[in-house]
Amino acid sequence: MEQKLLLEQIENHYQQGLPFVIYSLPESNKLVALLQKDTQLHTTETFTDTGVIMAPFDYETVAHCIPESESIHLESTLEISPVALFDLRCDEDPTEKERYLKLVKETMLAIQTKNAAKIVISRMKDFKLKKFEFSMLMLRVFSLYPPAFRYIWFHPKHGLWCGATPEVLVKTEKTSFSSMALAGTQKFNEKTPVYWNDKEIEEHQYVTDAITTSLQRVTDVLKISKTYTHQAGTLAHLRTDITGVLRSGKTTLKTISAALHPTPAVCGTPKKGAKKFILEKEGYDREFYTGFIGPICGNDSCSSLYVNLRCMKIVGNTATLYVGGGITLGSIPLDEWEETQNKLQTMLQVLQPML
Numbered sequence: 001m002e003q004k005l006l007l008e009q010i011e012n013h014y015q016q017g018l019p020f021v022i023y024s025l026p027e028s029n030k031l032v033a034l035l036q037k038d039t040q041l042h043t044t045e046t047f048t049d050t051g052v053i054m055a056p057f058d059y060e061t062v063a064h065c066i067p068e069s070e071s072i073h074l075e076s077t078l079e080i081s082p083v084a085l086f087d088l089r090c091d092e093d094p095t096e097k098e099r100y101l102k103l104v105k106e107t108m109l110a111i112q113t114k115n116a117a118k119i120v121i122s123r124m125k126d127f128k129l130k131k132f133e134f135s136m137l138m139l140r141v142f143s144l145y146p147p148a149f150r151y152i153w154f155h156p157k158h159g160l161w162c163g164a165t166p167e168v169l170v171k172t173e174k175t176s177f178s179s180m181a182l183a184g185t186q187k188f189n190e191k192t193p194v195y196w197n198d199k200e201i202e203e204h205q206y207v208t209d210a211i212t213t214s215l216q217r218v219t220d221v222l223k224i225s226k227t228y229t230h231q232a233g234t235l236a237h238l239r240t241d242i243t244g245v246l247r248s249g250k251t252t253l254k255t256i257s258a259a260l261h262p263t264p265a266v267c268g269t270p271k272k273g274a275k276k277f278i279l280e281k282e283g284y285d286r287e288f289y290t291g292f293i294g295p296i297c298g299n300d301s302c303s304s305l306y307v308n309l310r311c312m313k314i315v316g317n318t319a320t321l322y323v324g325g326g327i328t329l330g331s332i333p334l335d336e337w338e339e340t341q342n343k344l345q346t347m348l349q350v351l352q353p354m355l
Helices: 003-015 094-114 134-144 198-216 253-260 271-281 333-354
Strands: 020-024 030-036 042-044 051-055 063-067 071-077 118-128 149-155 159-165 168-173 176-187 219-224 228-232 235-246 292-296 302-307 311-315 318-327
Touching: 003 020, 003 030, 003 071, 003 134, 020 051, 030 063, 063 149, 094 118, 094 271, 094 318, 094 333, 118 198, 118 271, 118 333, 134 149, 134 159, 134 333, 149 292, 159 333, 168 253, 176 198, 176 333, 198 219, 198 235, 198 253, 198 318, 235 333, 253 302, 311 333, 318 333
Parallel strands: none
Antiparallel strands: 020 030, 020 149, 030 071, 042 063, 051 063, 051 292, 118 318, 149 159, 159 311, 168 176, 168 302, 176 235, 219 235, 228 235, 292 302, 311 318
């Protein structure tokens, strides 16, 4: 099917208020869409259906699902269109800034007194759109960030979500798996070498250690790469690749997802205490931000699940963007604020023609 025709069908589906998901895997030249035939909100506890799952940050056992069996499956070749990048600067709201700086300081105190190593805190910011254009959204989401997992997900009960995330939660192919530790953030500039300070290196090591510890319980073989700089759009991160073999006959996609989520990159470590702090102190519901999303083949045969970062929710003419950062005892509150300002750029580039 031609891309133009596919996108027209999806927009028509959206106008009817029917659920759908459209996505493209990193560096893929294919668009895949599932157009659900009714408005039922499907869920899965087993992860054995074929379809696309989307789980919230506060995931325990149930994830949302658009099952292929209840949908029209469409595909087309992805045609990357040239799109303009803009020099954007998000205006600072003094009240919002002060609230976030206070939260960073409170988080650092909690780390010091409760012996946590890292807690990831976040904030949300609303942007009013002059006019929401679905076709423009699709063009920019899928053309701006080819190295990322790009998606648009809609259900009338949860609104429209879209994103371009660089972070793999887990990929599986029968008993083989791959994951990653991704932490530390700074603006990427091709003309300037990337320098990582001690705080960023320490933060990344916390993530790597916590992920490998979690995986040791559900794997037979575990391999860890050297850490390197990974470019994701206008940002750079520290990245370590983790691969191996799942424990034969005991590890399912559900168990490995539960072992990994939420990762220290979006929650903190130790996980239980960090998550409790976030739910009590952050002051808003993250919903699907820092949850996970991706296609599964069914019967644990294959999956590509991604941490839902660099994402936004759109309802009517309001877009809500979500950004955060990992806090350690080495954090500098103003630097943490600036990091969230930089992270807003990813989705603001998508929205720019509608602002």
